Amino acid sequence: MGAGPGDPKLLTLRAAELLGKAGVVVLDTEAHGPLLRHCREGVEVVEGDLQSAVRRAARGEVVVRLCEGDPTLFSSITEEVGACAAAGVDFEIVPGVPSATAVLDYAGIPAASEVPEFRVVDAAQEQDWPVHAACRGTLVIYHGIGDAVAIGKALMAGGKPDTTPVAVTSGGTTTEQYTVVSSLGRLQADLKHAGFTEPALIVVGDAVASRDRLSWFETKPLFGWRVLVPRTKEQSRSLSEQLVSYGAVPEEVPTISVEPPRTPQQMDRAIKGLVTGRYEWVAFTSANAVKAVREKFEEYGLDARAFAGLKVAAVGDATARALVEFGVKPDLLPSGEQSSEGLVAEWPPYDSMLDPINRVLLPRADISTDTLVAGLTELGWECDDVTAYRTVRAAPPPAPIREAIKGGGFDAVLFTSSSTVRNLVGIAGKPHNVTVIAVIGPQTAKTAEEFGLRVDVMAGKPSASALATALAEFGAKQRQAAVAAGDIPRRPSQNRRGARRRGR
Known part of the structure; x- marks a missing residue:
């Protein structure tokens, strides 16, 4: 089977299908390890032991042998196919992109x-x-x-x-x-x-x-940039995919672990109140809060129908998407700044003639600020500020990652909240001064500056997608300036002392 020229996404559909059926895969893991994601759980990976693979195939197992590029182009496939034929093993040659x-x-x-x-x-x-x-x-x-x-x-x-x-x-x-x-x-x-x-x-x-x-590939705005994404695995997946589309190499380093609250009884009472009509509004300020409520609903055998008669507010595109996936369409989204302040600015004041109930449920993190509660209270609403989940500092990343952070091995780091700034510095140290610092909004920028970091990029609106776009625009301007000056575009990490001088 041809593994293609290097980009794992250039694997053919037939090759991916057969990898999913294989019991044994023979490959060079350093070169083709990423392709193992197409394999089923429990597949046996063999490094180049062809004779053993042929014996396994003779016993009826599906064995895949991955070759670089196309298997019939400048390779030893003739010898390998001959070994299969001599052992009476049926074989198929799957072309690869050369x-x-x-x-x-x-x-x-x-x-x-x-x-x-x-x-x-x-x-x-x-x-x-x-x-x-x-x-x-x-x-x-x-x-x-x-x-x-x-x-x-x-x-x-x-x-x-x-x-x-x-x-x-x-x-x-x-x-x-x-x-x-x-x-x-x-x-x-x-x-x-x-x-x-x-x-x-x-x-x-x-x-x-x-x-x-x-030329389209090497001229991508973040081509070859090694970008640190300090978020939880669940949160960073779509962000990493967007960065890859800009040519970057994202590395996900969780700085926060999301855990259930220490006292779940508070959430139990909130869900009961939500079902029995205690609240007029429910306000979600994060996708994690939506996830926490959804899990509680599933625990009690409830679904999105329990929101019937309630008004729902949300801050941010990711939070709104999480609600829609749950089956709930938000009634209120800030039209301007996507923050607690932006939500309060558009929240209607309590009116006893229009609102039969004056209570709002706020399921949030244990480290949330009081901005939203204070704003709603001033508008005449009573708030049940409930801890739906806890955010705790993750374990430190491996030593090579810590060294790259402090030594300028990363070209950029994306900070999506003040807590990601505090936690990354706490578990891995401050990013090197050649590293581009990109933040999601003013509050995160303020925290970064308090830690002595120079903020280079700020998202146009507080969303992870907008942050990645802002970094790509920054990278494109850097590239254009270098080309206009007659220079070879260089990644930020190549500007540190001792970095390899080869241009891109």
Whole structure:
């Protein structure tokens, strides 16, 4: 089975289907470990022991052998298939997306455009370079990075002009992708400090010139940025997916653990009051509060119908989405600032002629501020401020993560609340001063500054999605400024002392 060129999302549907059925998977876990997410629980992972895998298949088990790129392109599949045939094992060859086309697509180089000739060769095998020099279209060379300069000279000796464009790409289709554009005559000078390693592709031909207008992957606003996301796993999933779409490499480091309240009786009484008509309003200030109430409902065999006759308010897009998923449409959302203050600004004052009940239920975290309670009380409402869940500091992350935070290994960190600032600094230390600090709103910015952090980015509105968008806009401006100045765009982490100087 072909694993594709590097990006796990380029795996074919057939390959994903068979991985889900496999009892044994033979692969290089360092290269293809992320693909194991398609496997069922309990699958056995084997590192390269083909003979054992063949014996298992002979006993009727489904065995998958993952190969880089496409399994029939410059690989040892013939020998492996021969072992299966000798053992009487049925086999299937599942094509994979080949690097020869995928890496070019990701580098912005058309495989065959004006001249419809496309030639792929393996430098690990003996080649007649003068013959390949006659290729009028695009020449793609596998396994040639160690001999790139010698290959360039051989192609020129075979008649290729020294001005022939060349591109060398390593880490293709991944966020480690790095491309150097040169020419046959300048190849030695341009590759001298590039630090290329396999897997890499060398592309020779006029199609390389199209990269200036077709490059889309390496020009993403946060391409290659290592971004720290200090939230709970549940909260960070959609945020991480958005960051990936901007080219970033998110790393989720939980700083907060959400736990039930120490005294659940308070929530029990609140749910009973909600069902028996004690409240006129219920106000949710977080998706965690919605989750806590929903779990209590399920515990008592209730569902969203228990909200019938109640008015529901919510702060923030994530909270509103959590309510809608529960089956509850909020009656009140702040139209401006998505905060407790914004909600109070639009909350109607209590009117005994219109409101038969003057009580509001506020299921919140144990560390919530009194802003909402004070504001509603001033409007004439009585509030039951109930602890629906506790937020406690998570355990410190592994030592390499802590060192990267303090040493400038991260390009940016996203703070979605004041507590994420306090807890991250508490469990891992202060981010390095080259790290871009992005915050969700003014209160979080104030907390960050109290800890001596320079705030670089603030979301246009207090939502995690808006925060990721604001960081992408910041990254795009940084990239544009570098290009306008004639410089190679650099990630923030590359600006720290001792960082590798290779540009992106």
